[in-house]
Amino acid sequence: MTRREWLAMIAAAPLLNAAVPEVPTAPVSIAKCASYDEDVQAKLATMFDQLGGLERLVRNKTVTVKLNMTGSPGQRFQGLAPAVTHYTHPKLVGATAYLVGKAGARRIRFVESSWATAGPLEDVMLDSGWNVRTLQSAASGVEFENTNALGKGKRYSRLKVPQNPYMYPAYDLNHSYEDTDVFVSMAKLKNHATCGVTLSLKNCFGTIPASIYGDTAGVDEPNEKPVNGRLAVGHEGRRQPSKSAPQELHFGANHDPGYRVPHIVADVVAARPIHLAIIDGVESIAGGEGPWVRGIRIVKPGVLIAGLNPVCTDAVSTAVMGYNPRAMRGTAPFQTCDNTLLLAEGHGVGTTDLKRIEVRGVSIEQALFRYDS
Amino acid sequence: MARHRIALGSGAPILGTYQGVWPGISALDDGGKKAGPTGSVWIDTNTGFIRAVRAWGDAALWVGNEPPAKTVVTGARYLQAIADAAISGGRWVVAFDSGFAARLHSREADALSDWRRMGALLRYFEQHPEWRGMQEYGKLAIVQDPANGGLLSGGILDMIAVKHTPVRPIPRQHLTLEALAGATMAVNVDPASLTPEQKEVLRSFARAGGELLTGPPGWKDPTPGKITLEKAELERLNDIWRDVNSMVGRRNLGVRLFNVSSMLSNLLISGDAKTAVLHLLNYSDYPVENVAVHFIGAYKHAVLTSPEGTEKPLEVYSTEDGGGVDIDKVSVCATIRLW
Known part of the structure; x- marks a missing residue:
């Protein structure tokens, strides 16, 4: 099948839920970027211009950027720096800080729920080989916060799923996800062992704090020193989160991570809307989300993707990876899981219909990099 | 032998x-x-x-x-x-x-x-x-008996080293308050082996504000001649390790190292305490890039040397603990001299 034939096929695929055809759409920009040694900042600036400019989005605002730094920074694939395999790259982070600052943002807060620790995010960045001082000097008002626990906040923020939640009626998150005017999800273009793909939507699974939703979360109250991941609560439903937080709606009904995680992600992105999605597809891995997944391999798709709607951005990104963004469970890349994009679409977050998404810059066809080949 | x-x-x-x-x-x-x-x-x-x-x-x-x-x-x-x-x-x-x-x-x-x-x-x-x-330096001391597991590889000393926490070993037989000078934390791996006088030294250390972690009783010396631990002893040490990890947290006990998961280090200090030397050794097949070193103390100067002939002054910047330096790349081995 040629690239053109493939695109025609996935664009013609039926919608999962015909009852939600009017979900929002927004343009998505794609740029070629063969390596991080290229002028990432200039390319990103062009992409933001193609999306209508950053200034109207961020001027005088607090901007929170959720990074993707999944897993321990010490766990590496073939000894490579995590930024060229499974973490968002610090050059992209720095370029974003600079451009957001230049566009007039009052505060730029980079956040991530670092694996198995509530320590400062700066420590994790340093352990990943990032130069924190350089990032800090990229713009004025740059801050960092590890959102795996209470962090610098005094209380957790309760963000409600607007309507018909799948898993939890609301999520208790670090204050950073509420104390912001603009929320950015900066993800890596990757497969995911549990969810098929992990892009700007799935990145937000990392907003839920291990202090409440982790394996070592307190039964009644959050454990402010979490030392593990979120398998028992999020992935497997073997236990409830701390009682201080809203409890799972149908606890015990389903223990399949391939069902649970996509549904939780769809809930979270409905509760905490994403204003800007940025996907780092310059260098990445295929076959899984991190070095702990067997069979992963290094890939160099050489693309950057950004958009103002996370579902649209992820739909385009999924297509760039060579998959149908509307594929159902059982079809690649969603062989053993539900499609997070469709679930988010079901919540009315955005459309997965490529025919309704305007792609600016490079076309999907030109950017296509098949992750399964 | x-x-x-x-x-x-x-x-x-x-x-x-x-x-x-x-x-x-x-x-x-x-x-x-x-x-x-x-x-x-x-x-x-x-x-x-x-x-x-x-x-x-x-x-x-x-x-x-x-x-x-x-x-x-x-x-x-x-x-x-x-x-x-x-x-x-x-x-x-x-x-x-x-x-x-x-x-x-x-x-x-x-x-x-x-x-x-x-x-x-x-x-x-x-x-x-x-x-x-030069002397081993670190604010964490570990008291162990060479005759009772203290000469093993893969023991608690190596566990702490793998986490890049500076630690100095003190043989039980040399345990005095003077030997503990400068330490703010101590780990007593094998409490049963201590004499009453040595136990009193540790009590005095704790009374003076030192944090003391005592391992559980029941330490069994592995078969003489072995140099690594059996599974049961490892599990026991894991318990001690978790407590040590919790006690240390993210405190800087001499130096904190970042992006060094494939490396070990050793921090040394001169007799007059004016010069410190930090050895870094990379055990991976790849060079390690972008290492950050945060040290306590008021060192103003830093130089990086390596067996390849590198001799490069490093910029010293302020950190919450004292100072810091960044290293671009370590192939196999490198040394930072601070003064």
Whole structure:
């Protein structure tokens, strides 16, 4: 099948839920970027211009950027720096800080729920080989916060799923996800062992704090020193989160991570809307989300993707990876899981219909990099 | 001789053992990297053993173990074996596997290149005898008995080292308040082995504000002659390790290192405390880039040296603990001098 034939096929695929055809759409920009040694900042600036400019989005605002730094920074694939395999790259982070600052943002807060620790995010960045001082000097008002626990906040923020939640009626998150005017999800273009793909939507699974939703979360109250991941609560439903937080709606009904995680992600992105999605597809891995997944391999798709709607951005990104963004469970890349994009679409977050998404810059066809080949 | 037969405290100028582990990142049977009990990549090392012996005095310590049989040993692994001993003040008796020896004998270019690098690395440490005269530094002390597991590899000392926390071993027999001077935390691995006087020293340490962690009773010395721990002892040490980890948290006990998961380090300080030296050793097959070092103390100057001939001044910047320096790249081994 040629690239053109493939695109025609996935664009013609039926919608999962015909009852939600009017979900929002927004343009998505794609740029070629063969390596991080290229002028990432200039390319990103062009992409933001193609999306209508950053200034109207961020001027005088607090901007929170959720990074993707999944897993321990010490766990590496073939000894490579995590930024060229499974973490968002610090050059992209720095370029974003600079451009957001230049566009007039009052505060730029980079956040991530670092694996198995509530320590400062700066420590994790340093352990990943990032130069924190350089990032800090990229713009004025740059801050960092590890959102795996209470962090610098005094209380957790309760963000409600607007309507018909799948898993939890609301999520208790670090204050950073509420104390912001603009929320950015900066993800890596990757497969995911549990969810098929992990892009700007799935990145937000990392907003839920291990202090409440982790394996070592307190039964009644959050454990402010979490030392593990979120398998028992999020992935497997073997236990409830701390009682201080809203409890799972149908606890015990389903223990399949391939069902649970996509549904939780769809809930979270409905509760905490994403204003800007940025996907780092310059260098990445295929076959899984991190070095702990067997069979992963290094890939160099050489693309950057950004958009103002996370579902649209992820739909385009999924297509760039060579998959149908509307594929159902059982079809690649969603062989053993539900499609997070469709679930988010079901919540009315955005459309997965490529025919309704305007792609600016490079076309999907030109950017296509098949992750399964 | 076997480790447990080494005449510690005898005043002998040279000590030696044929027992050592083969240094390097521990691999699983399927070729994956073994994560240790600390959650980090586990590094097999003789550094803990060498430091435990050198805590008894300044005798020159030689480790004469050979490369593992039926294993392809790269030139980098020989460099790691040499530096593994040297960063802790010991020396490894260079011993090649038969394959490398044959290639060197036939003067193959790669083997000769590796041989030259080994020579440069050996020279690097031998040209700095002052390093062997410096003291181990760290605000965490570990009290252990060499006769009761204190000379093992893979013990609590190595566990702490893998997490890059500076720690100095104090033999139970040398335990005094003076030996604990400068320490703010202490770990007593084997409480049952302490005399009443030694227990009183630790009580005094705690009364003076020191944090003391005492291991649970029931420590059993592994079979004499063994140099690594059996599963049951490892599990017991894991319990101690978790407590140590919790006690240390993210405090800077001399130096904090970042982006060093494949590395070990050793922090030394001069007798007048005006100069510190930090050795870094990379056990991976790849150079490590972008290492950050945060140290306590008011050092104003820093220089990076390496066996490759690097001598580069480093910018010292302020951190919450004191100062910091950044290092672009470490191939196998590098040293930072602070003053």
